[in-house]
Amino acid sequence: DVKVTQSSRYLVKRTGEKVFLECVQDMDHENMFWYRQDPGLGLRLIYFSYDVKMKEKGDIPEGYSVSREKKERFSLILESASTNQTSMYLCASSPGTLASTDTQYFGPGTRLTVL
Amino acid sequence: LAKTTQPISMDSYEGQEVNITCSHNNIATNDYITWYQQFPSQGPRFIIQGYKTKVTNEVASLFIPADRKSSTLSLPRVSLSDTAVYYCLVGDKGNQGGKLIFGQGTELSVKP
Numbered sequence: 411d412v413k414v415t416q417s418s419r420y421l422v423k424r425t426g427e428k429v430f431l432e433c434v435q436d437m438d439h440e441n442m443f444w445y446r447q448d449p450g451l452g453l454r455l456i457y458f459s460y461d462v463k464m465k466e467k468g469d470i471p472e473g474y475s476v477s478r479e480k481k482e483r484f485s486l487i488l489e490s491a492s493t494n495q496t497s498m499y500l501c502a503s504s505p506g507t508l509a510s511t512d513t514q515y516f517g518p519g520t521r522l523t524v525l
Numbered sequence: 526l527a528k529t530t531q532p533i534s535m536d537s538y539e540g541q542e543v544n545i546t547c548s549h550n551n552i553a554t555n556d557y558i559t560w561y562q563q564f565p566s567q568g569p570r571f572i573i574q575g576y577k578t579k580v581t582n583e584v585a586s587l588f589i590p591a592d593r594k595s596s597t598l599s600l601p602r603v604s605l606s607d608t609a610v611y612y613c614l615v616g617d618k619g620n621q622g623g624k625l626i627f628g629q630g631t632e633l634s635v636k637p
Contacts, residue, residue: 414568445627452612453569453627469626500568512616513559516568 413437414517416501422523429488431520433501440506442484443514444468444476446497453500459484460506491524498522529613534632543600545631547613550594556615558589558596563610563630572611573598600633608635 417432435442443458445468455468457476465476473495477485484503488495498521502514530548537543549558557576561569573580575587575596586599600607610630 450629452629455626502568512557513571513574514561514569516570519566519568 414501414503414515416499416517416520418520419518420521420523422525423488423491424525425492427488427491427524429491429522429524431486431488431499431501431522433484433486433503433517434482435484435503435515436482437503437505437515438481439503439515440481441504441512441514442478443502443504444474444484444486445500445502446470446495447500447519448497456486491522493524496522496524528626529615529628531611531613531628531631533629534634536634536636537603538636539604540602543603543607543633543635545598545600545611545613545633546595547598548595549613549615552593552615553617555617557617558587558593559614559616560585560587560598561612561614561627563612569612569627603633603635605635605637607633609633 414435423429441460444456445453447453454470456474457468459465459478462478462481475487498519500519501517504512504514559574560572562572563569573585573587575589577589580587588597610632612627612630
């Protein structure tokens with residue numbers, strides 16, 4: 411079974427702090443994604459990556475950056491956390507553009523609270 | 526990328542068949558239709574995917590009419606454990622790294 415793990419289930423940070431959210435997948439997937447989920451808004455794509463060192467902006471990239479130095483790891487960085495970034499953050503991976511399916515496999519999520 | 530519209534919430538009782546319809550009027554030729562299920566405090570989980578006509582697996586069936594402007598997820602004989610949010614997505618498997626767009630989803634509540 412594909413396993414996507416996220417470094418923390420719950421995280422509390424203060425305004426202005428730099429925050430790192432780590433995601434690791436163990437199935438050699440090409441694509442990795444970061445979403446945030448808020449009540450009434452569903453899941454919104456922040457960034458995605460289709461190869462090592464490659465990244466593309468999603469729908470709401472402002473205030474975030476990402477890093478993919480190794481294929482299995484995709485990090486989401488909040489350079490200076492703000493209260494409006496309090497949310498559930500979900501990481502996902504999928505096989506790749508040449509795969510027969512683009513099924514995305516999700517991690518358990520990190521609930522981030524910014525005080 | 527095609528936008529999807531689905532009901533915000535639905536109620537059902539154990540043992541009933543539940544049909545959730547999703548509208549995607551601007552679906553492109555290369556787009557596939559995918560449904561995910563999400564339980565509280567968990568990430569979404571893939572349920573079923575199709576391109577046209579009907580697809581069935583051990584969990585659900587997916588009905589897609591010829592014009593592909595809508596699709597219906599059918600859950601046979603639901604149980605309490607089927608209470609979850611169900612997301613309908615359309616996306617192109619070949620481009621943009623498999624980028625998919627999640628809408629608000631349908632919150633299904635199954636009652637005893």
